[in-house]
Amino acid sequence: DQQVKQNSPSLSVQEGRISILNCDYTNSMFDYFLWYKKYPAEGPTFLISISSIKDKNEDGRFTVFLNKSAKHLSLHIVPSQPGDSAVYFCAASEYGGSQGNLIFGKGTKLSVKP
Amino acid sequence: NAGVTQTPKFRVLKTGQSMTLLCAQDMNHEYMYWYRQDPGMGLRLIHYSVGEGTTAKGEVPDGYNVSRLKKQNFLLGLESAAPSQTSVYFCASREIARGRAGELFFGEGSRLTVL
Numbered sequence: 001d002q003q004v005k006q007n008s009p010s011l012s013v014q015e016g017r018i019s020i021l022n023c024d025y026t027n028s029m030f031d032y033f034l035w036y037k038k039y040p041a042e043g044p045t046f047l048i049s050i051s052s053i054k055d056k057n058e059d060g061r062f063t064v065f066l067n068k069s070a071k072h073l074s075l076h077i078v079p080s081q082p083g084d085s086a087v088y089f090c091a092a093s094e095y096g097g098s099q100g101n102l103i104f105g106k107g108t109k110l111s112v113k114p
Numbered sequence: 115n116a117g118v119t120q121t122p123k124f125r126v127l128k129t130g131q132s133m134t135l136l137c138a139q140d141m142n143h144e145y146m147y148w149y150r151q152d153p154g155m156g157l158r159l160i161h162y163s164v165g166e167g168t169t170a171k172g173e174v175p176d177g178y179n180v181s182r183l184k185k186q187n188f189l190l191g192l193e194s195a196a197p198s199q200t201s202v203y204f205c206a207s208r209e210i211a212r213g214r215a216g217e218l219f220f221g222e223g224s225r226l227t228v229l
Contacts (some may be wrong), residue, residue, distance in 0.1 A: 009154070043118070043220030044157070068121070089157060099166055101147070101172065102218060106156035 003027045004092050006105035013112050018093065019077040021108050023090030030092040034102065035064060035075050047088070048075070053092045080112045116140050117151040120205050120221035128197045130177045135190040135224050137205030144206050145173075146188040147218065148180065157204065163188055195228045202226075 031052035036044040050057040092104040128144040148160040159172030163182040179191045
């Protein structure tokens with residue numbers, strides 16, 4: 001049973017527009033959420049995180065929104081750039097991430113077209 | 115700063131052969147992890163370690179063994195490789211200090227093919 005779900009395997013967006021990547025989770029004990037970005041032939045790299053005590057966290061062009069009642073989070077990229085083309089993984093953890101392990105979704109492949 | 119280094123980067127095995135993947139980190143991190151990535155499956159945790167001399171099973175541990183004899187190294191072993199273990203393997207580490215909790219630092223991956 002998947003605890004972290006990314007239901008869109010792929011997303012295509014025009015350069016300069018907004019990219020919205022979605023993630024749903026089922027475990028109500030998750031209280032720390034992260035997004036990772038992965039380019040081909042490289043390891044995933046940390047992008048942005050959010051604690052369950054917040055509903056929004058912003059870092060430059062990247063914003064993560066958390067809706068705890070819906071058990072849903074989303075990553076917004078504005079404006080999207082061709083260099084953002086990558087696979088994005090949503091991940092979740094219990095205990096603020098200080099203990100336990102990260103549970104990853106299956107990933108969404110983002111393509112940003114010039 | 116090298117971060118997390120995995121060796122080898124590529125390997126082809128025949129069914130039944132054994133091999134060991136080595137992960138080394140130079141960030142003095144306590145926690146280390148081995149994940150596998152398969153198409154359409156995301157990242158799945160194989161085994162992990164919360165400190166030198168400790169190991170624990172993750173989501174998909176069968177067919178793998180691990181050892182953490184030194185804090186900086188985490189070894190993943192396949193005793194008798196099977197085609198189902200064809201995958202890309204990622205090692206990761208993280209510190210346990212709060213503030214950056216949960217952030218994993220990944221290696222570049224090791225692509226293993228079992229024929």
